[in-house]
Amino acid sequence: MPEPDPHFDSEALRRARTDKGLTQHELARLIGTAGGEHVSRWELGTTVPRPGALRRIAEVLEMDIANLLRPVSHGPDLCRLRLLAGMSANELARQSHISLSTIRRWEAGRLERIPSEETLGPVAEALGVGVTDVDRALRRARDASL
Structure with a gap:
C-alpha cells in the first residue's frame, strides 16, 4: 500500500x-x-x-x-500554498525568480533562517497571498522538519 x-x-x-x-x-x-x-x-x-x-x-x-486537499489544523505550509494556487514547484520557481532547488528545499523545511520580505515578496505575489502567509508557511515547514 x-x-x-x-x-x-x-x-x-x-x-x-x-x-x-x-x-x-x-x-x-x-x-x-x-x-x-x-x-x-x-x-x-x-x-x-x-x-x-x-x-x-x-x-x-x-x-x-x-x-x-486533506484538511490541516495548523495552517498551510509552502507546498500547500503552492497547490492551492494550482502551481507546480517549477512554475513557482519561474514566476518568483527563485531557483527550483531553493523552492524544494523551502518546502521540505530545510532552511536555517526565514528569508527577508524582499525575497519572499515575489513568492507571495506568484501564489496570490501575502508575504506574512509565506513567512508563516516556511516557519511551519521548518518546524515540522525538526
Whole structure:
C-alpha cells in the first residue's frame, strides 16, 4: 500500500466526482487526461494529480482546490500554498525568480533562517497571498522538519 500523500485527499476526489455523476473516464476526458486510468490511480491513492491537473479537476467539479486537499489544523505550509494556487514547484520557481532547488528545499523545511520580505515578496505575489502567509508557511515547514 502506498504512503498517503500529505496534501491530496483521494477520497474527496472520488466523492466529488460521483456527486457530479461522472465516471472516471468522463472526468479524465473533461480535464484533458487520456483514459480513466489516471483518475482511478488518483482515487486509489497510488498516484496524485499534478498541480495543473488538480486545478482542472477543481474547475470541472466546480469546487475549490482546497476541497481536494486533506484538511490541516495548523495552517498551510509552502507546498500547500503552492497547490492551492494550482502551481507546480517549477512554475513557482519561474514566476518568483527563485531557483527550483531553493523552492524544494523551502518546502521540505530545510532552511536555517526565514528569508527577508524582499525575497519572499515575489513568492507571495506568484501564489496570490501575502508575504506574512509565506513567512508563516516556511516557519511551519521548518518546524515540522525538526
